[in-house]
Amino acid sequence: ALTNKLSGVFDGLRRRGALSEIDVAEALREVRLALLDADVALPVVKDFIAKVKERSVGAEVLDSVSPGQQVVKIVHDVMIEALGGAGAVPINLNAVAPVPILMVGLQGSGKTTTSGKLGLRFAQRLKKKVLLASLDVQRPAAQLQLQQLAERAGVASLPIIPGQTPLEIARRAMETGRREVFDIVILDTAGRLSINQELMDEVRAIRAETNPAETLLVVDAMTGQDAVQTARAFNEALGITGIVLTRMDGDARGGAALSMRAVTGAPIKLTGSGEKLDALEDFHPERVAGRILG
């Protein structure tokens, strides 16, 4: 683990005053490798290392801790800050009802399942009247999938009308939300490539039409270096307000969390921890930090 590697790096160093650049360089190499192996994107790793270096070089070697432990603490602190600090950030529902929540992301990342999970959470925990609406007219049986999840969650789903465009469905969802006095409308969109201009324009139009309180980027925890491209493109097109990391019940280290947060500046709000509708957890930076650092 990184902790062991770093204490190993500093084994020769004994109470010499301040940590020098040379002392720290080897440690930084280990940190860089650990982060890349954990799938943190390269440009994000470089920024991270620069921050750690800044705080490590010249740091007084304390009597009570080994230099290796000191650097480990700095790495851990920078990681927690980079992941958004200690507190869990709630979903923003501060808007006139029906509050729209827009779910976006790459194909297969877990948007539809997460929409179902959010519906259940808002209905059960906050006693909200939730409408789930599928704007996915491209994937076979996508709308049926959301409808079935809505039934399982005990919340309403927008009736399926074949032949409508995603924008028309979005409009109808908001009208239904207003007319039938829903508290929250969750808009599930089709998976799309960040490099598909037409589809990014489509989701931009949906966002303009519905003015969501949250635009959540749903991301697979096992995403690799591409996390940066995807996060940047979605953020520039839409302005991402929150990130959901799915499939955290897998054994991926989850470095994409750091990459996505760094690029969008948006807080990671929730994590998916399984396929069942109750498998949705608040984001705990400590846990994710520990997992990325290994």
Add this chain to the structure above:
Amino acid sequence: VFVKRKLDDEALADLEDLLVAADLGTTVAARVVEEFRSSRFGKEVTDDEVKQALAAELAKILEPVAQPFVLDRSLKPHVVLMVGVNGTGKTTTIGKLAQQYREQGVRAIMVACDTFRAAAVEQLQVWGQRTGAPVISGPANTDPAGLAFDALTRAKAERADVLLIDTAGRLHNKSALMEELQKIIRVLKKQDETAPHSILLVLDATTGQNALNQVDVFKEMVNITGLIVTKLDGSARGGIVVALAEEFALPVHFVGVGEQAGDLRPFDPAEYARGLVG
């Protein structure tokens, strides 16, 4: 673009960064660049020359695993089991295969053994309508092993050329789900010891180093005979395939390049390597 510069330490470090950013992983990237260094260090080269040479190096690693999928029509049916973690594109890929088989005059039958996820059966049924391949399904939460067994019986009776078995997405670290997969195979073997003839692991090109764990565990638990890498039409370059080729040497039979029925191609190492290098 035609400016020549020295391929020195700094240039090599840049190349290593390029490969890491393409998901090759730190170990493989370092090794590839090291081989590159020994043959070209200090020479004056243009950026293009470097990229071409690097692509050639990567293509060499990938060539041994570029093995097209061979259907044995004498088996009647050739049983193909599609497996992988959630959301990688298994169901869509089965649909694309059914489309190819229709075009080739090969009789395919599909079976919806994802009996768990919402609308998984209906999703495969739409592909059945699109491609003309019959879809065998059962009631919700049916035992997938029993369904696979029945499908094999029917496929043999109808002398279908290929039986495409869709399974539920499953994370490799979930032992109960991996055991369920082993059970599907055991039950198939009760009817036909040689089945399934192919077990294809579907991987998402956006996946990072975890793909190595996925292949490792799936291969350990079932006899993976080949890989399919999907979503290569996206911005992810899929460099993990280079690491997989080095580590496991499993054939890469197809790449998925879109969501439509025709978006499945054989794995072309030269084209793939060029895409990695950018």
